[in-house]
Amino acid sequence: MRKVLRDRLYKGIGLTFLAATLLILYAPILVILVLSVNDSRRGYAWEGFTLKWYSALFTGSALTEPILNTLAVAFTATAVATVLGTIFAIGINALEKKRRVKMVLLNNIPVVNPDIVTAISLMIVFSLLSLTFGFGTVLLAHIFFSMPYVILSILPALRKLDANLYEAGLDLGCSRGQAVTKVILPNIATGIFSGAMMAFTMSIDDFVITYFTSGANYMNVSTWLYSKLRLPQAFTPAAYAYNIIIFAVTIAVIVSSNLVNVRKERLKNEKIG
Amino acid sequence: MSKKMIVLNHIYKSYGDLKVLDDFNLYINENEFITLLGPSGCGKTTCLRLIGGFEAPDSGTIEFDGKIINGLEPNQREINTCFQKYALFPHLDVFGNIAFGLRLKKIPKEEITQRVEEVLRLVKMEGLGSRTVSTLSGGQQQRVAIARAIVNRPKVLLLDEPLGALDLKLRQEMQYELKEMQKELGITFVYVTHDQEEALTMSDTIVIMNEGKILQIGTPEDIYNEPKNRFVANFIGESNLFEGIMHEDYLVEFCGRSFECVDKGFRKDEPVDVVIRPEDFDFVPPSKGKIVGIVDSLLFKGVHYEINVIVDGREYTIHTTKFRDIGVKVGLSVDPDNIHVMKRSGA
Structure with missing residues (x-):
């Protein structure tokens, strides 16, 4: 009898813990979701349901330009970082072990380096080179900090390949270039894709590095929001709507990639069985 | 060609x-x-x-x-x-x-x-x-x-x-x-x-x-x-390797005994390596064998037995279809053309 009671107690504690954790994780998002459909310009009081902040995102608002800036930097930086990162990863993987380990270490330093250090050092370098701060410097900075992640996500895919795969391509008539495009790239496509996703997320997400490398007049969403915190009259709840859309897109990507994996797994099992 | x-x-x-x-x-x-x-x-x-x-x-x-x-x-x-x-x-x-x-x-x-x-x-x-x-x-x-x-x-x-x-x-x-x-x-x-x-x-x-x-x-x-x-003899197949001396054409000494063989063209008393494949030994009654030893171990390999015979403290490996039990005294013979004499390597 006492054992049953004790088991119930433990179970209850466990469930409470789970509920509390989920609440802490998701309550802030829930708050933003509510605020994004609240018909109030300022303050947190509920003043009725509206979707106007969502439509404002697309029809034009103070936030339109920062959003376009964010997306322009994210897409360009992702494209460049993915192409360069793939090339570097293939090169690093082809090195003999000692050198490869050194290169991976060099690649990892910017990853573990605190953003603030990266941000300030990039800012100093850009000023020393007397670059004009704006789209160009932000783009360079984003390529710089996202490329190591691309390399990190492609290297394991390369390591998993048969060591002779590239040579098998050459053997069957490929030029060196063809052996890369026809043999290596198709087999590391998932690594490249996840690297690109990571680069894109890092870029969309970034505040610190953008803040230090963007200068006075160029803003992405995060630096715009930060600047508006001190000027409440210029703030628009469209920012909430933007956050919710980003969140929704993230959820959609995660769910669909999980679904694809489940289907692949099932197909594989069917084929073997 | x-x-x-x-x-x-x-x-x-x-x-x-x-x-x-x-x-x-x-x-x-x-x-x-x-x-x-x-x-x-x-x-x-x-x-x-x-x-x-x-x-x-x-x-x-x-x-x-x-x-x-x-x-x-x-x-x-x-x-x-x-x-x-x-x-x-x-x-x-x-x-x-x-x-x-x-x-x-x-x-x-x-x-x-x-x-x-x-x-x-x-x-x-x-x-x-x-x-x-x-x-x-x-x-x-x-x-x-x-x-x-x-x-x-x-x-x-x-x-x-x-x-x-x-x-x-x-x-x-x-x-x-x-x-x-x-x-x-x-x-x-x-x-x-x-x-x-x-x-x-x-x-x-x-x-x-x-x-x-x-x-x-x-x-x-x-x-x-x-x-x-x-090296080649050891790498290809199992063999019994002996260090020997080529006294004259067709006469080689190893393990303290002289044997007739089919090799020639070595210097007089040149040190040589001698190889005998395990399947080239034959059992004879101890009284007739030049080499006499005791069966030390016996493995059944399907087609043949692998028998180790100890002769003067040295192990000989023999592949044969004839059964000899452990501890039995046996004589060994080998045909002259199965004694293979090689120049000493790595000397």
Whole structure:
């Protein structure tokens, strides 16, 4: 009898813990979701349901330009970082072990380096080179900090390949270039894709590095929001709507990639069985 | 005789301080099944990679069909390779893997289909063209790797320990099939292995290598029956090795006894190595044997017994179909033509 009671107690504690954790994780998002459909310009009081902040995102608002800036930097930086990162990863993987380990270490330093250090050092370098701060410097900075992640996500895919795969391509008539495009790239496509996703997320997400490398007049969403915190009259709840859309897109990507994996797994099992 | 397909001339190759091939010379005849045999690290795989064009020699020339091909890329050589772990393309199905080389050559679609189906039949994989590579067994992957190479109709096929990952039964089956295929296709096979049994079974010619040098080239029979030195004798088959002295032509002394033999041409009293294969000993009554010892251990091996006999504190290994129990005193005899005398090596 006492054992049953004790088991119930433990179970209850466990469930409470789970509920509390989920609440802490998701309550802030829930708050933003509510605020994004609240018909109030300022303050947190509920003043009725509206979707106007969502439509404002697309029809034009103070936030339109920062959003376009964010997306322009994210897409360009992702494209460049993915192409360069793939090339570097293939090169690093082809090195003999000692050198490869050194290169991976060099690649990892910017990853573990605190953003603030990266941000300030990039800012100093850009000023020393007397670059004009704006789209160009932000783009360079984003390529710089996202490329190591691309390399990190492609290297394991390369390591998993048969060591002779590239040579098998050459053997069957490929030029060196063809052996890369026809043999290596198709087999590391998932690594490249996840690297690109990571680069894109890092870029969309970034505040610190953008803040230090963007200068006075160029803003992405995060630096715009930060600047508006001190000027409440210029703030628009469209920012909430933007956050919710980003969140929704993230959820959609995660769910669909999980679904694809489940289907692949099932197909594989069917084929073997 | 047939023409020389590949000639390696004074090849040197080292990695750092390690000399992998040291003044290596070899020619390979057209339609020959030649096996490079040696322990790991002897340079056999490097030799194959040089012929395939994946590495360049430090010095020396590689000729193919009468032309020097040192500067040619792998895709410019009429040679295909079957890699050790198959190196099949995971992103393509079986058909796609085999058709890969033909598609690169822009061969018409119908011909590709026809040729791929032809080789699939040859490697006994009909109807499996649409399977993904990862769902195949090791033996099937091996067949696809061979099919992918021979569909391009190379003049030479290089095989780098292709059967290493297969289990014993499958390996023996594939050995037979590979040999049949080679005869049927009329392609020169250059085969690398460290498995002496595999080499003896399949090859026309065996090249025994150690430390970047060739120790002996010959037919499997030559190599087995007439090993040139202690290393070759030890590497090929089990043997009993003795240090001996060649007193005069046809008379050798080892283990403190003199034996008649069929070898000649040594200096008087020259130190030699003597090899006797385990199957060449015969049991005789102790009173008639030159060598007398006690049976120490006995293993049943199926076709024969492996019996160890201790003679004067030294162990002799004997393969025989005759049963002798442990502890029994036995006499051993050996025919003069089964006593093989070799120049002392490494002395």
